[in-house]
Amino acid sequence: MSAEKRLSFDEVTAKYPDFPRLLALKIDMHRRGVAYTDRALSAFDPSVHQGGGTHIFGTRDGKLTARPEALTLRDGTSVIATPTPIEQNPYIVDLIDDKLMITDRGEAIDETFFWDKPDYYDKRTSSGAIMQNVVSARPQRLYVVPNRYCHFWTENSGGGGCKFCDIVNNLKTQREEIEMPTRITIKDVGETIDEALKEKGRFTAIALTSGSDYRGEKPFDKEVDFYIEILQAIGERFETDRFPAQLICTAFSKEQIKRIYDNTGVTSLTYNIEVFGESIFNAVCPGKAKWVGYKEWKKRLCDAVEIFGESRVNTGIVAGVELAPPYGVKSEEEGLKLLLSEAEDLAKNGVSSVNVVWQPRPGSFFGAKHNQTIGSLEYYVRLSIGLQELRLKYGLSIDFDDYRRCGNHADSDLARVFQ
Numbered sequence: 001m002s003a004e005k006r007l008s009f010d011e012v013t014a015k016y017p018d019f020p021r022l023l024a025l026k027i028d029m030h031r032r033g034v035a036y037t038d039r040a041l042s043a044f045d046p047s048v049h050q051g052g053g054t055h056i057f058g059t060r061d062g063k064l065t066a067r068p069e070a071l072t073l074r075d076g077t078s079v080i081a082t083p084t085p086i087e088q089n090p091y092i093v094d095l096i097d098d099k100l101m102i103t104d105r106g107e108a109i110d111e112t113f114f115w116d117k118p119d120y121y122d123k124r125t126s127s128g129a130i131m132q133n134v135v136s137a138r139p140q141r142l143y144v145v146p147n148r149y150c151h152f153w154t155e156n157s158g159g160g161g162c163k164f165c166d167i168v169n170n171l172k173t174q175r176e177e178i179e180m181p182t183r184i185t186i187k188d189v190g191e192t193i194d195e196a197l198k199e200k201g202r203f204t205a206i207a208l209t210s211g212s213d214y215r216g217e218k219p220f221d222k223e224v225d226f227y228i229e230i231l232q233a234i235g236e237r238f239e240t241d242r243f244p245a246q247l248i249c250t251a252f253s254k255e256q257i258k259r260i261y262d263n264t265g266v267t268s269l270t271y272n273i274e275v276f277g278e279s280i281f282n283a284v285c286p287g288k289a290k291w292v293g294y295k296e297w298k299k300r301l302c303d304a305v306e307i308f309g310e311s312r313v314n315t316g317i318v319a320g321v322e323l324a325p326p327y328g329v330k331s332e333e334e335g336l337k338l339l340l341s342e343a344e345d346l347a348k349n350g351v352s353s354v355n356v357v358w359q360p361r362p363g364s365f366f367g368a369k370h371n372q373t374i375g376s377l378e379y380y381v382r383l384s385i386g387l388q389e390l391r392l393k394y395g396l397s398i399d400f401d402d403y404r405r406c407g408n409h410a411d412s413d414l415a416r417v418f419q
């Protein structure tokens with residue numbers, strides 16, 4: 001990357017006055033990460049607050065020790081920033097006058113809050129599994145991860161895991177430290193959902209995601225079959241044919257995704273392309289490139305709109321990876337042009353794009369082998385505005401993946417402000 005001048009937090013918020021300040025703070029916390037003082041951790045009560053460790057991906061400091069899962073800002077915005085080594089200059093969360101505060105270089109920036117732990121979290125299923133390891137929670141969404149292993153990581157996959165991803169290394173740590181099963185049973189999921197739904201009014205949606213599994217008669221048939229079984233088991237808990245469920249999965253063939261749609265109550269679909277730009281995608285996501293391919297991934301997203309409808313299909317990008325040497329573009333201007341033009345190509349066909357801030361993790365290829373510098377705050381602010389503006393231009397809603405459902409995308413958080 002060229003050494004473009006990077007604006008400070010205050011300079012960015014002054015330059016973009018219509019962009020919510022707390023949302024800019026969220027983005028910056030995702031960029032830089034967070035660290036907790038001992039005083040802040042003394043306010044963390046594991047019987048009341050949601051602890052981390054159950055997420056499919058790991059932390060920036062590579063540790064799983066009991067700490068807050070994430071934070072909420074005063075306007076209800078979720079901040080899903082993971083504990084980050086102090087030498088990487090994270091925001092510091094401190095306890096000041098009995099209030100949990102986000103601080104930077106000793107200056108208090110704003111108040112923040114730990115997430116409330118769901119009532120079901122510490123209970124066990126009849127098989128003995130800890131329920132939070134079967135279904136974890138965003139504040140208002142249940143998050144089911146049926147399979148935490150990604151087969152692109154196996155030596156004979158002919159591809160390879162995505163270079164920013166630490167899923168398999170994180171699973172190894174989770175297995176050792178928190179009784180995390182690699183693959184959960186349908187009975188465990190059903191029992192956990194039953195228990196979670198007893199907390200009336202808390203959860204608005206269910207999301208499913210897993211590592212990719214290319215095995216089967218046709219590639220990915222096994223992954224498809226498992227999702228159908230799980231979604232059917234969850235669907236039995238609802239009185240309606242369809243229920244608010246988002247499937248986040250490999251880009252399946254049209255026939256496969258139709259099979260899922262026709263045999264379950266799923267209502268929205270996410271095929272994460274991860275990285276825009278074919279040559280960068282090929283280098284950074286070799287498993288996806290080999291088993292599906294970039295153009296085919298985009299085509300399958302558009303095909304899925306025919307089944308799910310417009311505003312029911314989206315794709316996620318790990319924004320910032322497109323800037324990473326040696327595969328990425330050379331400047332942020334080039335990066336924004338690439339991301340927004342590819343997103344527009346999809347938006348024309350009824351597909352939304354959402355971004356997460358790339359948070360390099362030590363268990364990933366990039367995190368372990370490169371000291372990457374991620375994009376500037378202004379880059380992410382402009383990208384978030386651009387992605388939400390595309391939704392407005394093409395009349396797309398993102399209500400299945402917004403601040404109340406996922407909470408990890410600044411651009412879809414904007415949907416409640418930019419309408």
Ligand code: SF4
Nearest residue numbers: 150161162165167211
């Ligand atoms: S497909 Fe890529 S991002 Fe998804 S779990 Fe596998 S390696 Fe990670």
